[in-house]
Amino acid sequence: MPIPSSPARAARSLLRDDVYRQLRDAIVDGTLAPGESLRDGELAEWLGVSRTPVREALLRLAESGLVVARPGRSTEVAVVEEGPLRGARDVVAAMHELAARVAVPRLSSEQIEAMRAANERFAAAIEAGDADAAVTADDAFHDVLIAAAGNAALSAVLERYTPVLRRAEVLRFLSVDRFSSADRHARLIELCAAGDADGAAALAFQTWHSLPVAAAGSSPG
Template sequence: MKMIKTISRPALRDQVYNSLKKAIITLELEPGQRIKDKDLATKFGVSRTPVREALKRLEDERLVESLPGSQTRITEINLEEAKKSFTVVATLQGLAARLAAPLLSKEDIVRMKEKNELLRKAIEEKEVLGAVEADDQFHQIILDASDNQEIELALERVLPKVRRLEFSKFSTIDGFKSVEQHDEIISACMSKDSSLACSLVEENWLSLGRVLIDTEPQK
């Protein structure tokens, strides 16, 4: 497991949790893969307690599931669950845009343009991690400006299900469509048009969901 690094003592549970969550989302830990808390503790250089606490949080988020014998399995990607998650993510992100549009500064707009350009370059270079990170950073500017922590807390639970599917199907989607949609979102934010920004952000996420669900092979 390449993502494992020895970490410092403070906030061990959170550090283990964040590292494992990222590995699950990026598919470094593959769907269906079995892991043991003992092995993880050794890899991280910590006791088993923070690992177990982190795994419990991930289980509550349905990213892992418990197995007999102190083992845990990474959950399979559930298409129906991901589809429902896209609806929730789109609604929450749209709400954030509605709140943020009148509040975004000129500096925020400049940063949004910069992140969208990073997204464009990552797509051109087929760098899936860079593309997803740039997309997250773009939307994070809006989330920060919305100044509503409840939205972010709700997104933390559902967004990983969306991103896991995106990592698994990245090569099948036209990422440049998202870049174009981001340009439209930026224009709406520059105009302080809350309703338009909300609808554009919602469609940005929903259209991605439709593409990812439709391109998933039938089992």
């Protein structure tokens, strides 16, 4: 679809990270469709910011595979093919496996409760069919383990490769399989609470590695 004519709901003082997230989310939810041409001037006007943070955001999106930049020609929303998507999924699954293995022995009772609270928000979002809220709660859930692992390199890898999986996540959270995700979270919480690092690592890997990548290249509609 074309760039929306109405201003985006965003403050004019958006920082570059906010611009990145806004554009990333617009690609994931289909506002900016696969193959659509992206012009930094139009995007800057839509977001109410200068071109500089938009250009920086587009570079980050290109690194994560959501945007294809052709110097001197054009920048487009990527049509994500199954091969690259599968590769990103494998890397992300491995990083979450590592995060769980390292984090579980370090988790406090407060962090376990934070995971439970995030999963309650996740389950409510799934019940309501709110994929955006589900992704936000899912991030909060997994971020507990990522933070507890305390590995900057791991976090950097996830920052680069997770965005390309967002469309696959949204498709899952809108599918008939959506309710099983909250159940997997609940099992992961119990493994973490029991101090079972190996079991938690295996389940974290399976949770991410089971994302259905074959159909993720299209807009979730």
